[in-house]
Amino acid sequence: MTERKPGALDGLKVVSMAEQYPGPFCTMHLSDMGADVIQVERPNGDPSRFLPSFYEGLNRNKRSVALDLLDPDQKAQLRGLIAKADVFLEGFRPGKLAKLGFSYEDLKSLHPTLIYVSISGFGQTGPYRMRPAHDLSFQGLGGALDERISGAVSGAPPAVLLGDSVSGLYAVNGILSALFARERTGKGTYVDIAMSDAVLALQTPFIAADAEEDAALPQRDPGYGLYETSDGRWLTTSIAHEDDFWDRLCQDIGLDDGVGLSRPERVARRDELTGRIAERIQRKPFAHWEELFGAAGQMWGPALTRAELAEDPQIQARELFDRITRGDGTVQRILRQPVKFSAYENAPLRRAPAIGENQGEGFD
Known part of the structure; x- marks a missing residue:
């Protein structure tokens, strides 16, 4: 042990x-x-x-x-x-x-x-x-x-x-x-x-932003969104402002006329572009996009349900679940807590107490 x-x-x-x-x-x-x-x-x-x-x-x-x-x-x-x-x-x-x-x-x-x-x-x-x-x-x-x-x-x-x-x-x-x-x-x-x-x-960061940044920060890029796949699962793309990742996304999903659009142009057409991205992602199952986006090094991730969390390989590798x-x-x-020490333990060891279970014990 x-x-x-x-x-x-x-x-x-x-x-x-x-x-x-x-x-x-x-x-x-x-x-x-x-x-x-x-x-x-x-x-x-x-x-x-x-x-x-x-x-x-x-x-x-x-x-x-x-x-x-x-x-x-x-x-x-x-x-x-x-x-x-x-x-x-x-x-x-x-x-x-x-x-x-x-x-x-x-x-x-x-x-x-x-x-x-x-x-x-x-x-x-x-x-x-x-x-x-x-x-x-x-x-x-x-x-x-x-x-x-x-x-x-x-x-x-x-x-x-x-x-x-x-x-x-x-x-x-x-x-x-x-x-x-x-x-x-x-x-x-x-x-x-x-x-x-x-x-x-x-x-x-929003309070500290100057007027120009304040106008830009909250404007969501259409490459930053939550999208449903053909088999009813959901995924995220998290392109906040990066033109190269946007171009790559357009190529991956077949949105060829979106390649080369600057962030201001994308934001101005956000509703339209978001709808077109959603339509294309919904054509294929989650596994298709998982393989494609993973191979392409895209900014993306699964939108996991609570039931799916413990099965995700990244979460398993981080050893976040315990019993x-x-x-x-x-x-x-x-x-477990998401804080890892090399020299110290940081883990749950015993169950929560019953009401008054430790009455009279005090501190040593």
Whole structure:
């Protein structure tokens, strides 16, 4: 049996009260890399437990305690956990934990090296900070639903929960940066993560573009599209602006009069050219285009369904899928993180805990 490599974050102690998606997504990354994460759940559990597979996919490698913070003894238990933690993460609306005596200022005086992280919808400041919302509203405020940028169709919400996932990743970034700074200064800090801010941050190149670039960036090249083949499968071509790849595509699909068109000419005729590309690609099955585009070195790829992901040779080569045995003995397929270390482990090791399974364990 191969000996497990150490985790890059072995020894890091994290207490989290952030529920549902963003917080658990953040702490999943930390726990996969070796951090000891204790999820502090409400007595009836994280609300996302009503979707067992969803919950288990985000909460592997962690421990669970269930505490009622209206009970003085259980509040004391939480204080005891935080006293031994490097990081405390919460995901409530601004001010909720302060009413219970667990604000950053409350804990800072007792634990000056603590990294305290809040993930909320709109952040700790601003006129929207107390507004309730879910992912789609954060995408809207962050500019991700602008049709000129996203290509989204009005009225059709995107399936990817962008605000939830990217805010979790920014929280990881904030935690690791704060830990690095603590090594130099010996001081903890407060980290404020807003889901709407995180979505907006992804618009950086569009916000920074000057007027001429702003006019060009969102204009989709007809060589950048999603197309259906004759056997009902879908593929992408991802030519953003490259004239040589455009010419090659036209030659591959028999669109001879498209060869030599510049990007501005293509964009001006986008609807027409997109329709003609779609018509030609739909004449042949997926396997035909896979062989042709692969041999030609074209910018393309399969548009995989969720069921097809684990069978793709590139995904298999990257070893992204893994399996964990649940508490009931069934096997769950999960995804590994897309971060690979040569010297450290970064992998799921154990199933998600039952509510309060690790009550009373604390940190070593």
